[in-house]
Amino acid sequence: MNRDFQLNELLHFLNLAPRTEHLLLKGFSSIYETKPETLSWMQNQSLDWDDVKASVVICSEDFQPPSGTCIVFIPVPNPRKAFALSLRHFCFLKKIVGISPSAMIGENCDIAEDVYIGHNVIIGDHVKIGSGSQILHQAVIGDNTIIGSACVIHSGAIIGADGFGYESDENGVPFKIPHLGHVILENNVEIGSHTCVARGVLSSTMLREGAKIGNLVHISHNVKVGRYAMITSHVHVSGSVSIGDYSWIAPGSTFKQGISVGEHSVIGLGAAVIHDVEANDTVGGVPAKSLKNK
Template sequence: MIIVKEILERIDYIDFVGNDQLKINYVLPILELNNAENAISWCADKNEDILKTIKTNSLIIVSQNNNQTQSLKNYLIVENPRRTFQEILSVFFTKSRKPTISHSAIIDKTSKIGKDVFIGNNVVIEENCIIGNNTTIQHNTTILRDTIIGNNVTIGCNNTIGGIGFGYEKNKNGDFELIPHIGNVVIKNNVDIGNNTCIDRAVLGSTILEDNVKVDNLVHIAHGVKVGRNSVVIANAMVAGSVNIGENSWIAPSSSILNKRDVGNNALVGMGAVVTKHVEDNTIVAGNPSKFIRHIND
């Protein structure tokens, strides 16, 4: 339980109307807010008509452009309701894991583990890995040799980081033989990786995820890929070998990027797109094969 006054002391806001001693016991979606008293939620401007139906004694976060607050008992006006809601969840409702290393984890003695790290059940960390401070590696994830992971990284369950990529060459008899992958994976600071995702080591050099990259569940990132700072790769996306993704770009669900293609800065690859050509900065592409839709700033 928290009191509205405690929220007001911790966040930036434009105005507050209501009872600052209201107790908050629940966090609910706006459509479920009438199911409980003393809850908190947020409302996007496009959904403002929903507020006409709200009868509960709860706190609702809205923007200064919202025109349907007349009937609300308690509301908080902020610049960006969703961002403020995220901040409140992080500060007041999220339980951080206690730093610990599970007894069932297998960590090679040549690997270096930072401070305040959580390593879950059945995690495997092979030789010569580096794990930074305040990093979380959840259950059943495997970190293969020579992987470097920065600070404040979160890696979910059942991932394989540093596996051998799918790179083959035919021998003189015409049979495929695996090309040795002697590179590694480098995951920099503040990266989040979901569950059941594979990130392969480079043939030479490194597969790199720059600071603040966010990777969803069931993503495949192949050997030698580079993902720029603050970019997002979402569920079921396939990023083939040696792709370069710029900064602040968005790779939508179930999209595929052909090997050795570049996706520029601030670009958006649409849902289910198949990228066969380079994607320029500040553009949206979609379709199979993907085609230019428009510039981001249009």
């Protein structure tokens, strides 16, 4: 939900000097589908300025504004970040609280009063969910899962399923290894739709504070995901992998079991990571190799 705000209110928020123009802004719009009296942002695209209806556009510092336009341009070092911060500051998301009648809650659960649990959600036994967290429609939370405060579990996600853990008996027949561990999500973790986070075998699968997991991701048993790590869509993380704080994992990448990814690492699109990755490194390819010396 947007609230109206003045141009100089925006400039004050961005720690920029005030302007003489007194513009009232009534929302936000894409630079490709702008609307009157809105705030938009751009990099250095080539645009037909006759089609741009936004009143104010956040742009890069080296952008050369067109002549003969009434648009107010705000040059900043990082336009996307400035726009995103403005969107968060001036746009209020509706807080939802409550438990849908169609949700199924197991025994001996500890659920904070201001949690939201959506339609057809299934919560297992002995689950703990912290203040302000949201479990959206048709998600499944397995037994003994611990979810911190301000977490978001999107629709269709499964937290706490058994991992793919098997051993063969004396006749070569595979049998299931019981998974006795569970999943721990610290505060402010977000899990995308149709993502699966498997429970640990003996220890816990753990996602540390602020970790963000995209849609259609598989996090295997005993994985440790560091603080504020970003794992995008279609990623497969095999068992017992450790991903460091503030790492960024591109779509479609895969990780061999048991490896370690250092903090502040970047894993490229579709990479097959079969060896440990040092902190602050950037790797890509199949198999993944460091790209810093290329």
